[in-house]
Amino acid sequence: VENINNVTEFILLGLSQNKTIKSLCFLLFLFCYIAIWMGNLLIIISISCSQLIGQPMYFFLNYLAFSDLCYTSTMTPKLLTDLLKERTRISYASCLAQLFSMHIFGGVEIFILTIMAYDRYVAICKPLHYTVIVSRRRCYVLVFACCTGAFLHSFMQCLLTISLPFCGPNEIHHYFCNVYPLLKLACTDTYSVGILVVTNSGMMGLVNFFVVMLSYFLILYTIRVYPTKSRSKALSTCSSHITIVVLFFVPVLYIYIRPAATFPEDKVFALFFTIIAPMFNPLIYTLRNMAMKNAMRKVWCQNPLFIGR
Numbered sequence: 001v002e003n004i005n006n007v008t009e010f011i012l013l014g015l016s017q018n019k020t021i022k023s024l025c026f027l028l029f030l031f032c033y034i035a036i037w038m039g040n041l042l043i044i045i046s047i048s049c050s051q052l053i054g055q056p057m058y059f060f061l062n063y064l065a066f067s068d069l070c071y072t073s074t075m076t077p078k079l080l081t082d083l084l085k086e087r088t089r090i091s092y093a094s095c096l097a098q099l100f101s102m103h104i105f106g107g108v109e110i111f112i113l114t115i116m117a118y119d120r121y122v123a124i125c126k127p128l129h130y131t132v133i134v135s136r137r138r139c140y141v142l143v144f145a146c147c148t149g150a151f152l153h154s155f156m157q158c159l160l161t162i163s164l165p166f167c168g169p170n171e172i173h174h175y176f177c178n179v180y181p182l183l184k185l186a187c188t189d190t191y192s193v194g195i196l197v198v199t200n201s202g203m204m205g206l207v208n209f210f211v212v213m214l215s216y217f218l219i220l221y222t223i224r225v226y227p228t229k230s231r232s233k234a235l236s237t238c239s240s241h242i243t244i245v246v247l248f249f250v251p252v253l254y255i256y257i258r259p260a261a262t263f264p265e266d267k268v269f270a271l272f273f274t275i276i277a278p279m280f281n282p283l284i285y286t287l288r289n290m291a292m293k294n295a296m297r298k299v300w301c302q303n304p305l306f307i308g309r
Contacts, residue, residue, distance in 0.1 A: 008091065009092060010092070011088065013088075013172060013173050014175045015083075022083045023083075026080060026083040029079060029083070033275075035279050036076075036278045036279045039282025040066070040282055041065075042282060043061065044065050044066060046295045047061065050295040052291060052292070054136075056134040056139050057120070059139050061285060063112055064281065065281065068277075072275060074101040076275060082175065096161065099182075100155075100158045103158075104154035107153045107154060108150040110150075111149055113212065114208040114211050115143075116241055117212040117241065119134055124234050125222045156200050157197065160197055161182055163193070165186060166185055172185065176274070198259065205253050206253060209245075209249045209253060236288075240284045240288045244285075251270065251273050254269055
């Protein structure tokens with residue numbers, strides 16, 4: 001059944017209507033976006049051009065960096081151009097495309113972070129079986145499973161949104177097209193759709209977060225009998241990942257695990273997983289990881305392509 005839909009475009013109200021704040025936000029987010037590209041490309045090239053690509057942990061980190069670039073690029077360029085405009089519009093089709101792409105790349109990110117936690121669990125708790133359990137073939141299978149799961153999640157989000165009729169107000173109180181603000185604009189009862197959205201997004205985030213926490217609980221339980229030096233070494237390999245998980249998962253769970261409703265602070269929390277986490281990922285992994293530092297030194301300081309012949 002075709003829904004009555006009089007809305008051909010939406011107006012994004014963005015972060016603020018104040019010109020000074022918009023100008024400051026533009027400069028800040030432009031800097032963040034450049035930093036995201038530079039940092040994540042640095043990680044991708046450093047891992048791909050070094051022996052680290054053969055290690056599962058860095059194999060997954062490579063894909064995490066790539067998904068970061070794709071994820072933030074679904075909305076940051078649009079946000080930057082909107083901050084320079086007086087009135088910001090997005091067509092209905094573009095809105096759905098942004099919704100789909102954000103959820104697919106965001107889903108990939110969540111699944112890869114979960115797999116990285118599982119990888120650390122196997123490396124620390126089952127070191128003798130590590131190469132068998134996390135073989136290269138299995139790594140590819142896991143990445144494929146991440147992409148498939150993210151596609152199904154995103155497809156469901158879009159399917160639920162497409163089924164909604166929009167015939168009245170078209171102002172989205174956000175800086176990108178997200179499900180909850182769109183539910184608010186639908187001219188029909190959205191209670192049941194809201195429950196399905198929470199089940200889809202919220203439960204996906206919660207289950208993955210539970211798996212991550214379980215992995216680290218088992219790691220802590222295993223290393224409790226280790227000597228102090230071995231324990232600190234094991235924890236140092238996990239600290240970077242834990243920091244990223246907290247930066248990304250906490251705002252995601254805050255927004256998606258509650259009943260379908262929008263709050264003014266949602267925009268601020270969304271900045272954490274759309275811009276701040278992708279920007280800090282490279283910094284956290286490069287500044288706190290000796291293997292990454294050594295790989296970067298070899299690739300960027302000893303490669304004739306970069307230092308000249």
